[in-house]
Amino acid sequence: MCYTSSDAFHPSLAxxxxxxxxxxxxxxxxxxxxxxxxxxxxxxxxxxxxxxxVLWEGKPLANAFVxxxxxxxxxxxxxxxxxxxxxxxxxxxxxxxxxxxGEYKITVAYYQPINQGGSIVPGPNVIPPKYSDASTTQxxxxxxxxxxxxxxxxxxR
Numbered sequence: 001m002c003y004t005s006s007d008a009f010h011p012s013l014a015x016x017x018x019x020x021x022x023x024x025x026x027x028x029x030x031x032x033x034x035x036x037x038x039x040x041x042x043x044x045x046x047x048x049x050x051x052x053x054v055l056w057e058g059k060p061l062a063n064a065f066v067x068x069x070x071x072x073x074x075x076x077x078x079x080x081x082x083x084x085x086x087x088x089x090x091x092x093x094x095x096x097x098x099x100x101x102g103e104y105k106i107t108v109a110y111y112q113p114i115n116q117g118g119s120i121v122p123g124p125n126v127i128p129p130k131y132s133d134a135s136t137t138q139x140x141x142x143x144x145x146x147x148x149x150x151x152x153x154x155x156x157r
Contacts (some may be wrong), residue, residue: 045076047098050090050143052150053082053133054108056127057157060086061110064127066153068104068141069134099143106153107132107140125144131155 038084054061066088069080078099080088089096110134130136141150 008145017060025101037048044093045074045100047078047092047100048143048145048148049096049098050078050148050150052088052141052153053086054088054155055086056110058154061086061108061155062086063107063110063113064088065111066090067107067109067134068099068143069107071103071105075100075104078104089099098148101143101145104141104143105134105137106141107134107137108139108155128157 052066054064054066055075056064060082062082062084064082064086066080069089070077076092077099078090078092082088090099091097092099108127109125110127112124112126113120114123125132131139139153
C-alpha cells in the first residue's frame with residue numbers, strides 16, 4: 001500500500017498513537033500472498049460480489065485496508081481498500097470478484113501517511129486495535145450468494 005499524496009490523510013485521525021509499521025507491512029504482505037492464489041494447486045471456491053463503506057466517526061474513511069476473516073476453515077479471506085468516499089469492493093482471487101458465501105470477522109487498518117525524506121509513505125496504523133485485530137474485532141458480516149451490499153462499517157474511538 002503506497003501513498004502518493006497527502007490527500008490520503010484523514011484529519012480526524014491526527015495525533016493517534018503510533019503502531020509498528022514493520023509488523024503491519026509484514027502482515028499485509030502475508031495476507032496478500034495468502035489471498036491472491038499464488039502458486040499451483042490453489043482451489044478456487046465461488047465468490048459473490050460484495051461492496052460496502054467504512055466510516056470513521058461518521059465520516060467516510062479513504063485509503064483504509066479492509067479484511068474479511070472467515071469464521072470457517074473452509075473459506076479464505078477477502079480484502080479491499082477504500083476509495084475517497086470510503087467505499088470498497090471486496091477481492092478474494094481476482095480484483096473485485098467478491099468473497100465466498102459465509103460468516104466473517106471484519107478488520108480495518110488505516111496507515112496514516114507520513115513525510116519521510118520528502119516522500120509520502122504509509123505510517124503507523126491509527127485504527128484502534130479493537131477494530132484492526134481479528135482476535136478482538138466485534139465487527140461481523142455475512143456474505144450471501146448473489147450481490148451483497150454490506151451495511152456501513154462504522155468505527156469510533
